Amino acid sequence: MGLIKKLPVYTEKMPGGGIVMTSLEAALHNAQAKSLWYLLFGTACCAIELMCTGASRYDFDRLGMIFRATPRQADLIIAAGTITKKMAPRLRLLYDQMAEPRYVIAMGGCTIKGGPFYYDSYSVEKGIDHIIPVDVYIPGCPPRPESLLEGCITLQEKIKKQSLLDWQEKD
Amino acid sequence: MDKDQLSAYLTDKSEGKLTLLEVGRHDPIFKVEASQLIEVCTWLRDDEQLKFDFLCNLSGVDTGEQFEVVYQLASTSKSLRVDIKVILPYDGAEIESVQKVWAAANWHEREMWELYGINVKNHGKLEFLLLPEDWDEGFPMRKDWDAPDFIRMPEF
Numbered sequence: 001m002g003l004i005k006k007l008p009v010y011t012e013k014m015p016g017g018g019i020v021m022t023s024l025e026a027a028l029h030n031a032q033a034k035s036l037w038y039l040l041f042g043t044a045c046c047a048i049e050l051m052c053t054g055a056s057r058y059d060f061d062r063l064g065m066i067f068r069a070t071p072r073q074a075d076l077i078i079a080a081g082t083i084t085k086k087m088a089p090r091l092r093l094l095y096d097q098m099a100e101p102r103y104v105i106a107m108g109g110c111t112i113k114g115g116p117f118y119y120d121s122y123s124v125e126k127g128i129d130h131i132i133p134v135d136v137y138i139p140g141c142p143p144r145p146e147s148l149l150e151g152c153i154t155l156q157e158k159i160k161k162q163s164l165l166d167w168q169e170k171d
Numbered sequence: 172m173d174k175d176q177l178s179a180y181l182t183d184k185s186e187g188k189l190t191l192l193e194v195g196r197h198d199p200i201f202k203v204e205a206s207q208l209i210e211v212c213t214w215l216r217d218d219e220q221l222k223f224d225f226l227c228n229l230s231g232v233d234t235g236e237q238f239e240v241v242y243q244l245a246s247t248s249k250s251l252r253v254d255i256k257v258i259l260p261y262d263g264a265e266i267e268s269v270q271k272v273w274a275a276a277n278w279h280e281r282e283m284w285e286l287y288g289i290n291v292k293n294h295g296k297l298e299f300l301l302l303p304e305d306w307d308e309g310f311p312m313r314k315d316w317d318a319p320d321f322i323r324m325p326e327f
Contacts, residue, residue, distance in 0.1 A: 086303040119324040122311035123301075126320065 025164055032075070033156040034064040036103070039074035039094065044081025046108040046142040053145040063152055071097040076155070077132075078148075082110040082117060083125045095132045103159070105151055106134045109141045116141070172220075174199050177251055180220065185211065189255070198243070198252040205257050205266055212272040215244060215253075222246050223253065226269070229279035231287040233314050238264045238289055265290040286312040 042050055054060045054067060068074045071094045083091055095102065106128055109115030117124035128134060135158060138151040172180065178199040181189050188211050189201040203211050215223040223244040232239040238259040245252050257266060268291050269276045280291045281300040288310035291297060299306060308318050 086301075119322055122308075122316070122318065122321060126322075 028164075029160050029162060032101070033159040036063070036065050036076045036152070036156070036159075037068045037074050038065055038076040038078050039071050039098070040067050040069055041077055041091070041094065042080045043083060043087060044108075044110065046080035046110070049142045049145055049148060050078060050080045050107065053148045058145040058149060060149075060152075063149070063156070065152065071095075072099065074098055075101070076103045076105065078105045078107055079111045079128050079132075080107045080142075082115065083128050083131070084123050085125050086123070088125045088128075088131050091128065092131050103136075103155055104128075104132055104134045105136045105138060105155060107138045107140075107148060107151070108143055109139060112137050112139060172249065172251060177253065181253070184218070185214070192256065195254070198254050200254045200256060202256050202258065205259060208257060209267055209269065209272065211255070212242070212269050215255075216272055220249070221251065222248050223251070224248070226273035226275045226279075227252075229269075229276055229283065231283040231289055231312070233287060233312065235314050237261055238287060240266055240283065240289065242269070259289065263290075264288070265292060267292050268294045270294070286310060288313065 042048075052058060054065075060066075065076075071077070075098070077091075077095060077098065079091065095104070106112055110117065110124065111128045111134075114121065114124050114126035118126060125131065136151045136155045138147050140147050143151075174194055174197070178191055178194050181199070181201060182191055188207050189203055192200045192202050194200075215221055223246045225245040225247055226242060227245050228241075228243040230241050230243075232241060238261065240257045240259065242255045242257075243252070244255065259266065264287075266289060268280055270280070270293075277294075277296070278300060280294055281297060283289055284291050284294070284297055285299050285302050285306075302311075309316055311318075
């Protein structure tokens with residue numbers, strides 16, 4: 001309630017804050033983009049690069065990204081690694097448990113199209129977009145931390161450009 | 172005992188139950204009949220000169236014409252290694268569980284059962300280990316297996 005009472009004060013200070021609706025969107029989406037908490041979901045070697053990106057050399061924290069161990073507190077799910085057919089329902093369950101608005105980054109070749117397991121594999125899901133809607137795809141096997149940071153910044157750009165109407169159920 | 176001495180010892184002492192297939196690069200490979208498997212395995216484990224107390228690996232093989240079940244054994248006290256192989260027909264492949272001899276065989280046999288469809292008698296808990304619980308698409312490691320979303324590697 002505090003935020004809603006004080007909101008006119010904040011929106012007044014926004015540049016070009018004459019129209020309340022625009023300012024609200026700008027304020028909310030800016031805040032949202034700068035505090036993307038991501039779910040720890042590392043299933044293969046991409047998780048090593050994800051950990052490296054979260055550690056001090058590449059430092060995810062400066063983008064406002066903090067890892068969460070529960071989907072209830074997460075805004076973003078970084079699917080890092082091979083998703084098998086056995087894992088696919090669990091990924092869907094975790095996605096469903098996250099609060100709206102929620103975003104998905106598909107990290108690495110396996111999550112995009114099966115990667116090295118595209119041929120001759122009975123167990124690997126050929127792309128996680130069969131299971132959950134994906135916002136940003138990051139190719140690589142595994143992608144370097146720079147690629148992951150670039151992908152996260154791309155997602156932030158996307159969030160800043162969206163409108164409140166986009167908050168509706170996506171699928 | 173090096174691998175040639177071991178091959179000679181096993182051929183000599185097993186009373187014809189073990190047939191030498193080849194003295195491999197590292198381990199001699201013996202063939203055993205499925206009906207005599209438990210007897211031979213117990214003897215290999217308990218013989219004073221051998222003491223094969225460790226089942227390193229248990230694998231199924233589909234050659235296209237028949238199934239093979241390969242038991243890779245090691246003796247920790249005598250520093251020996253040997254492979255024994257059971258050849259099974261394609262139709263109605265069935266084998267006795269060796270858990271009474273080496274308890275480590277449990278998960279290997281479950282995996283072989285779900286991926287190759289080789290039935291394991293007296294296993295006790297034949298449930299899916301690696302495959303999803305609701306799997307109903309057959310035995311994926313067989314050579315002739317196919318599924319709608321299974322993409323074979325093209326010839327390059």
